[in-house]
Amino acid sequence: MRAEPGLPIDGCTFEKEVIRLSSRVISGDAAKSSRRINVVLRTPEPATVSDPEQQLGGKTVPSQGPFADVMKELDQLVGLDNVKELVYEIYALLQIGQYRAEAGLAAGQQVYHMVFKGNPGTGKTTVARIVAKLFQSMGLLQKGHLIEVERADLVGEYIGHTALKTRELIKKAMGGILFIDEAYSLARGGEKDFGKEAIDTLVKAMEDHKNQFVLILAGYSDEMDYFLSTNPGLPSRFPIAIDFPDYTxxxxxxxxxxxxxxxxxxxxxxxxxxxxxxxxxxxxxxxxxxxxxxxxxxxxxxxxxxxxxxxxxxxxxxxxxxxxxxxxxxxxxxxxxxxxx
Missing domain, CATH: 1.10.8.60 (Helicase, Ruva Protein; domain 3)
Incomplete structure (x- = not known):
């Protein structure tokens, strides 16, 4: 009997073949028999199956698609474990919401306005850009762009000017994220400062357009805590607060x-x-x-x-x-x- 190269043979035939080959080895045809044994004992290699998931930051996420790219970008950042954990929670919530909608279940929308608290250079702006990409990839935001501003971009020079400037920036941020760095500076001037007008305009926009853009306020931890305390309605409007600790x-x-x-x-x-x-x-x-x-x-x-x-x-x-x-x-x-x- 001759087995075709690469094909297995049944157990009975296998024993006969080994006995026959052993006799040929004894008779001196060792080199040829060695090649023959390799042919007989070869078994088909198992089929490889591509893994649709991968581990990033200790979490199992898809290895392909927009969210995979977002998580890879986030995972490359040094430290920020608490931030990565929260971003994954948001992804999980949005993904399960899609599954619930497909199953005919209620998938209520949440508010995603955020406060980022920490010293400069801790990655607040970088994470804001990544969050914008996440929301766009998951269909929460239409554009997923980031508008980064500070007090000077919002506060005007005369009565009514501040509200106009602030509304214009909110309009530009529609479908994306409005990121206000050093947001606590809006409350520094007291009741007569035009910064209060900017805050009031922002609060109204958060209510009127709560599902059309996301507002992220950023700044030093203590200053941001004071800022939120200046308006009783502010803390409840920012359900997500993230601390950005100093790097070691x-x-x-x-x-x-x-x-x-x-x-x-x-x-x-x-x-x-x-x-x-x-x-x-x-x-x-x-x-x-x-x-x-x-x-x-x-x-x-x-x-x-x-x-x-x-x-x-x-x-x-x-x-x-x-x-x-x-x-x-x-x-x-x-x-x-x-x-x-």
């Missing part, structure tokens, strides 16, 4: 390494040690206003400039090698000079 030194080092890698630079080990020293000193110096990733970005960009000056001085007749062009050294990493008042 390890997380900031990781952010720095990602930043320089994108620019095709590297931090040598001594530079990483120098970076840790600078980060620790800066965090201790500015306990309540540390700018986190913003400080790291400024430090890395300044270090790249210092590296360029150093290399230009060292290589006057020849050009530096590839490794030299990429390496950020400790002497390149210097703090910004501050004037003494």
């Amino acid at each position: 030194v390890d997380q900031l080092v990781q952010i720095a390494e990602l930043m320089v890698k994108e620019r095709e630079y590297t931090l040598i080990p001594d530079s990483v040690m120098r970076l840790r020293q600078l980060l620790t000193a800066e965090k201790n110096r500015t306990l309540t206003a540390f700018s986190n990733a913003r400080y790291v970005r400024n430090l890395m960009e300044r270090s790249i400039r210092h590296q360029a000056v150093r290399l230009l001085g060292q290589y006057t007749t020849t050009s530096p090698g590839r490794q030299e062009l990429m390496s950020i050294k400790p002497e390149d990493m210097r703090t910004e000079k501050r004037s003494i008042l």
Whole structure:
């Protein structure tokens, strides 16, 4: 009996074949028999099935589609575990709402206006952009764009001007997110300040167009708590509040390494040690206003400039090698000079 290559044979025939091949091995036809055994013992490889899901941030999400792209972008951010958890909760709620609608069940809409509280450079604006993409991909928002503003964009110079400017920005944000940074500044001037007019206009728009746009207010934690307390109706209108904690030194080092890698630079080990020293000193110096990733970005960009000056001085007749062009050294990493008042 001869088995076709790659095809299995039944148990009875298998035993006879082994006995016959063994006798051929004894008779000296070992090389040919070795090839023959490989043919007889070959079994079909199991079929591979593509996995429709993947793990991102400890959660199982689809590996394809708009939401997968959103979660990949979010998962690449350093830290922010509580933020990633909340974004997944929103996704789960929207997805289950779609399933309920398909099953003929009530799928009531929720309010998604938010407050982001934390120091500068903790990722508030970046997360707002990702949330906009999530809402657009899940059909909650038509456009999914982000309009980023501050007090000067909302508050006018005379009575009635503020309401007009604020309504214009709300109109631009329809189908997307209106993101107000340092929102607490709207309440700083007291009752006679035009900022109160902006707040009143925003509150009315949240009620009139609650399913057409999402309002996100952002700022320092203590200031935002005070701001919300100035208007009794504000806290209940923002059911989602997210704290953005300061990054740890390890997380900031990781952010720095990602930043320089994108620019095709590297931090040598001594530079990483120098970076840790600078980060620790800066965090201790500015306990309540540390700018986190913003400080790291400024430090890395300044270090790249210092590296360029150093290399230009060292290589006057020849050009530096590839490794030299990429390496950020400790002497390149210097703090910004501050004037003494």
